[in-house]
Amino acid sequence: MEDRKQHDTAKVDVPAEVDPPRHGKTFYGVEDVPPIHLCFLFGLQQAILCLGSSLSIPFIIAGMICAENESDVRAKLLSITMFMCGLATILQSTFGVRLGVVQGGSHTFIAPIVAMMSLSKWSCPSVNETFVADDNGEAWQIRMREIQGNLILASLTQVILGCTGVMGFLLKFIGPLTIAPTISLIGLSLTGVANDFNTVHWGIASLTFCLIAICTLFLARVQVPLPSFSIKRKFHITRFPIFQLLPVIISVCVGWLLCYILTITDTLPNDKNAKSYYARTDSRLDVVSGMPWFYIPYPFIFGTPTVSAAGYVGMLAATLSSIIESIGDYFAAAKISHGTPPPPHAINRGLAMEGFCSVLSGLVGAGHATTSYSSNIGAIGITKVASRRVFQVAGVILVIGGVIGKIGAILTLIPDPIIGGILTVVFGMVAMVGISTLQFTDMSSTRNLTILAISIILGLMVPEWIAKNPNAIQTGNSELDQVLNVLLGTAMFVGGFLGCLLDNLVPGSSEERGIKKWRESMYDSNGKVTESNVQYDLPYVTKYMRKAKCFSFIPICPTFEGMSDSLRCYKKRSKGVEMTDRKSYPSDDQFPPSKYTPEDTKL
Secondary structure, X not given: OOOOOOOOHHHHOOOOOOOOOOEOOEOEOOOOOOOHHHHHHHHHHHHHHHHHHHOHHHHHHHHHOOOOOOHHHHHHHHHHHHHHHHHHHHHHHHHOOOXXXXXXXXXXXXXXXHHHHOOHHHOOOOOOOOOOOEOOEOHHHHHHHHHHHHHHHXXXXXXXXXXXXXXXXXXXXXXHHHHHHHHHHHHHHOHHHHHHHHOXXXXXXXXXXXXXXXXXXXXXXXXXXXXXXXXXXXXXXXXXXXXXXXXXXXXXXXXXXXXXXHHHOOOOXXXXXXXXXXXXXXXXXXXXXXXXOOOOXXXXXXXXXXXXXXXXXXXXXXXXXXXXXXXXXXXXXXXXXXXXXXXXXXXXXXXXXXXXXXXXXXXXXXXXXXXXXXXXHHHHHHHOEOOHHHHHHHHHHHHHHHHOHHHHHHHOOXXXXXXXXXXXXXXXXXXXHHHHHHHHOOOOOHXXXXXXXXXXXXXXXXXXXXXXXXXXXXXXXXXXXXXXXXHHOOHHHHHHHHHHHHHHHOOOOHHHHOHHHHHHOOEOOOOOEOHHHHHHOOOOOHXXXXXXXXXXHOOOOOOOOOHHHHHHHXXXXXXXXXXXXXXXXXXXXXXOOOOXXXXXXXX
């Protein structure tokens, strides 16, 4: 809860032989509030991780709307993207799913934008042609308004799916054998992204991920004595596990210093066409000079958005794919933070908030949706910091970077191989988090092994086939072809869908499937909601919502646990029976008899 008192910051001021973590295996749990200076450093780590991928999108979109040579357009798009990523992160971590999740620009929407802009009426003019602007502005703005309108419409669909509880209702069919391939394929499918950064300079990238590995594996328990000050103890020396908590900052600083030395000595090539050019620290100085000092995004900055049927269908396919990925990210964030699986109301609220922020992105002209970033979730496993306040601070840093353009531009100067080295470790961490979900299942079962094998191998093979054969799907309907191409080209959708389908079709006991243990992880031995599950409650208002039974029917309220459970609570109350426990089991046969009386399991 937000009003929870700040945790005792002396937790790191302990003898070196004592293991510092006090929240299972995290230094700072989701509900904890680190000291303000640590919040800034932890938040800066998370902000750096999302910048590499997010800030590449404005450059791509600028080319698609025929503005690749317009430096002021790129500067505006960079500022808007950074601002929206920060605002979405603040809203998601505070009012959405309320986990350590950073919202960044979604590359999933690039495919439908490419398809939309490939239409003859949106094709860029040749070198000898000139733009013909309409009454509302320049030609690139016309294209941007088309992207904005379809993005807003598709994102509104996501808001409706979240607020109506449709996706939360589907959680009754989701178990570990669905979550494991979905999360694992998020990490495995992104290896190409990390590889693109690493190929700029494999030596610097290798140094970066080796430094992270050394800090987290070999130096994690080393507590460095540092000067500190408090009102009670005045100036004193405290021991701080700097290598465990700040591996990204340390790796970036060392790698950046090395790149600077190689740049001033001209060891790295100064030719923009050379592969290792973007390992130089001055490769993006033009971005700094082109960024405005101050820029405030506002709605309809490029004019009134427009929509089209083909554009909406393409954006909708990307939205559905993003929803599947985000659900997997929510479970991954909960797992890696050592919390309980998110209940339906948290999933519903998270998806609705993600859609709402994407609507805002469309209104202010970002040209892309915002989605949960797996790399930042993987970083929790490395740094052992899952504090919600840290992610709120990361959002504030991104917002400031978007509003004060020069500050945000400085963060873009981090050389590509350094970002690649970091992503190499965190994407692997995400994949392993997915695999760890299988601890709830019986992995000696041939049934489970077969389902997992089919889900993962086809989740890797089908998207690769789609990428190599973009025109292979020919249904006779171009919109349907586009939807299928986007969905089947998304690894986590293919793997998650197959895992869910097979897990629910192939006979198996709840113990074998891992459903029983997985559902019971939300409750203590007395059938009460565990403290870690209370972290999903909305700040300040939840206690008032519990007093009015009408809120139990609203899918985004903390008192909502699914339509079947809301109906059960309503009928029990109408009979004068007090319901003291919240239950999130999807059906009556999954209520543990050791926790509930026979009367509790009847309607």
